[in-house]
Amino acid sequence: TQTTRPQRMLAAVQKNATRGDPRSVVKAIDQFCRQKEWAMNVGDEKGCILDSVVTEVNPATVLELGTYCGYSTVRIASLLPPDAKLITLEFNPHNAAIARQVIAWAGLGDKIQLVEGASGDWIPKMKEKFGIETFDLVFLDHWKDRYLPDTKLMEECGLLRKGSILLADNVISPGTPDYLEYIRNSPRYKSQYFRSHLEYTKAEDGLEKSVFLG
Ligand SMILES: CCNc1ncnc2c1ncn2[C@@H]1O[C@H](/C=C/CNC(=O)c2cc(-c3ccc(F)cc3)cc(O)c2O)[C@@H](O)[C@H]1O
Numbered sequence: 695t696q697t698t699r700p701q702r703m704l705a706a707v708q709k710n711a712t713r714g715d716p717r718s719v720v721k722a723i724d725q726f727c728r729q730k731e732w733a734m735n736v737g738d739e740k741g742c743i744l745d746s747v748v749t750e751v752n753p754a755t756v757l758e759l760g761t762y763c764g765y766s767t768v769r770i771a772s773l774l775p776p777d778a779k780l781i782t783l784e785f786n787p788h789n790a791a792i793a794r795q796v797i798a799w800a801g802l803g804d805k806i807q808l809v810e811g812a813s814g815d816w817i818p819k820m821k822e823k824f825g826i827e828t829f830d831l832v833f834l835d836h837w838k839d840r841y842l843p844d845t846k847l848m849e850e851c852g853l854l855r856k857g858s859i860l861l862a863d864n865v866i867s868p869g870t871p872d873y874l875e876y877i878r879n880s881p882r883y884k885s886q887y888f889r890s891h892l893e894y895t896k897a898e899d900g901l902e903k904s905v906f907l908g
């Protein structure tokens with residue numbers, strides 16, 4: 695029977711990466727996507743920008759919207775301080791199942807909480823279910839038309855504090871026009887565009903980093 699792309703990506707991790715070595719998992723996925731099949735991971739070029747933001751923020755609490763196969767989840771978690779917590783939301787059960795195995799292979803299960811469900815349902819429950827007050831860093835990489843509504847929802851739920859950082863993938867390709875318009879014109883955010891390329895291609899894409907001003 696036909697395998698899925700996430701299944702083939704996981705097989706590449708299990709074949710080429712070292713158990714317990716997150717960077718080898720990241721490398722194995724990037725190699726798979728460059729040599730075998732393109733997939734919508736943030737990738738190695740934008741991944742370096744992601745790494746620098748994570749290192750600079752040094753967050754105690756991180757929320758990721760859209761786990762997919764766990765590439766950016768592993769990439770972020772590998773840079774977190776010891777007691778930090780990363781919560782990642784994924785509503786496709788098949789993708790969640792693959793991501794759990796990628797995260798396990800990287801040995802990062804104790805830093806990452808993968809929640810199977812939709813961001814709209816779970817953002818309002820973050821405080822009661824996970825004892826989260828506010829997030830220091832949010833990585834947005836799910837459906838592009840959900841970045842804006844979910845950002846407004848996080849504001850309404852009081853999950854952002856003065857200094858919280860939002861980092862959004864794909865603001866050029868596929869693009870998130872309504873989110874960019876909002877975040878760049880809102881007096882409550884200070885934004886910065888990091889120009890890069892769409893993962894594994896020469897097309898333009900970039901990350902938008904926004905600081906919530908409270
Ligand atoms: C309903 C909204 N809430 C959600 N809550 C939880 N998980 C969600 C949600 N949305 C989507 N997801 C999950 O996130 C993932 C979706 C990511 C969407 N990403 C993209 O479409 C994307 C697409 C491209 C792209 C760019 C150029 C192309 F020509 C083709 C594709 C590049 C990227 O980097 C991308 O991130 C899936 O695993 C999906 O199940």
Ligand SMILES: [Mg+2]
Nearest residue numbers: 736835863864
């Ligand atoms: Mg993306």
